[in-house]
Amino acid sequence: MSSDYLVRATAHGGLVRAFAIDATRVVEELKRRHDTIPVVTAAIGRLSTGALLFGAMLKESDHLVTLQIQGDGPAGTLLATANGSGGVRGLVGNPQPDIDQVRNGKLDVSGAVGTNGTLTVTKDVGLGKPSTGTVEIVSGEVGEDLAHYLLRSEQIPSALGIGVFVNADGSVEAAGGYLVQLLPGVNDADAERIENVIRDLPHPTAMLRAGESPEQILDRIFGTDHQVLEQRDVRFHCPCSLDRAERAIMMLGADAVAEMIEEGTARGGAEVICEFCTERYLVSLESLARIRESFE
């Protein structure tokens, strides 16, 4: 498979919802754009993978879900926004904190994220005011925090296994995982069997590195007793554009625009950098003049 994708499935007569995802290339792209050190790659990679899984629960392609972790760790605020059609972008407060990245032979994600703070989930489903839920961070390992949110805020018992494997050279070898949700009505024996299987599963990146597909991860959990409802490509996506950059400048007001014209005369315009994808836009002097005129 040359691109990342997720699968959405159902089991036990619709009482169990399941998703599995390979987001390796998405996380590599996030790492490249934000120039993150490995432990921060793992943190934003897990959060973005989680956002894609949450995004798979949205009903419309233009609906948005944003996961934001404000922890007390040196990576600062982490944010990932996914839409309902498999696009995700991410933001990192501090991509290169000066910290020990490894503890007990593993990337110390909670050391970068922090173990105190909040996880906020915002859903914009086109109804005007987005809905928001906030919970305390439980571990700073991201996956556990997201599962805790789903249980506490949405009352859905969920098992979430997500991981990012970073190579010695900083590149991403594997990223992805699974989400299994027990809906009201699932019987105790089925729930216990699923929990036991998940407890014994290898780490998500171990499965992906062994070449297993999202479908095969679900096969491990459910055997043949599940139905795949959808396979969906996932990718890095930022909706920024030159047009949006110009509108952002307009928000700054007349004085700021006059200053940008003065400072930008030699360079032919003003540079706007999208903080979500690090794309650079040059807003021309002509456009700046037009924006200034709109204030008069």
Ligand SMILES: [Zn+2]
């Ligand atoms: Zn952008």
